[in-house]
Amino acid sequence: MMRSPITRWLIITLGLAVVFHFGAMAAYPHVIMAGLNRTLAEGTGSNTPIVGRLPDETSRTVVRPSPDLAYTICAFDLSQGPLRIAATLPDTYASLSMYAANSDVFYVRNNQTAGKTVSLVLTADSHATEEAGTVVSPTETGIILARMLVSARDDYMKVLPHLQSVTCTPVD
Numbered sequence: 001m002m003r004s005p006i007t008r009w010l011i012i013t014l015g016l017a018v019v020f021h022f023g024a025m026a027a028y029p030h031v032i033m034a035g036l037n038r039t040l041a042e043g044t045g046s047n048t049p050i051v052g053r054l055p056d057e058t059s060r061t062v063v064r065p066s067p068d069l070a071y072t073i074c075a076f077d078l079s080q081g082p083l084r085i086a087a088t089l090p091d092t093y094a095s096l097s098m099y100a101a102n103s104d105v106f107y108v109r110n111n112q113t114a115g116k117t118v119s120l121v122l123t124a125d126s127h128a129t130e131e132a133g134t135v136v137s138p139t140e141t142g143i144i145l146a147r148m149l150v151s152a153r154d155d156y157m158k159v160l161p162h163l164q165s166v167t168c169t170p171v172d
Contacts, residue, residue, distance in 0.1 A: 033142070034101070037142070041075050046141075047075075049074040049167065051166075052163075068149060068151065070150050071146065074166065074168040075142075076122065076141065076142055076168055083123075083168050084119070085167065086165070088162055089111040089117065089118065093110065095110040095111070098135065099142050099143045100139040101140075101141050106137060119133065121135070122135050123135070146163065
């Protein structure tokens with residue numbers, strides 16, 4: 001069966017469009033996270049928490065930040081070994097989330113499940129035992145994000161010591 005040149009052109013164009021679309025959709029999370037990781041690492045280096053100020057309309061380190069949450073963010077790099085992640089949590093709502101290099105969330109704890117403190121070892125070693133206190137990251141790089149509720153803008157100073165307590169340090 002002979003197809004007209006226009007039909008062949010349309011089939012090729014449609015096929016290429018589908019391939020490029022799915023390729024872009026697969027690559028997009030990796031590109032976004034690599035850019036965020038690079039930006040954070042250039043500012044303070046990997047495995048160094050950054051305590052954010054209260055978000056306003058110009059804040060964009062965290063995508064679409066909530067104005068009633070204060071953030072500490074840490075770009076992690078496990079290529080040199082595991083990290084100890086620790087934080088003290090305030091009486092208000094708080095959560096600790098970990099994101100892989102493709103933006104998938106692989107760990108989340110909040111003050112209702114973790115209590116007053118979080119202390120764990122983050123590793124990329126897939127052979128590590130997932131004992132209590134050990135979290136295996138699916139990728140060597142990613143982001144750790146601590147969020148803490150600030151009910152009123154004046155409460156930021158009460159939450160600040162907890163934001164500053166977040167650590168991402170190499171395991172000795």
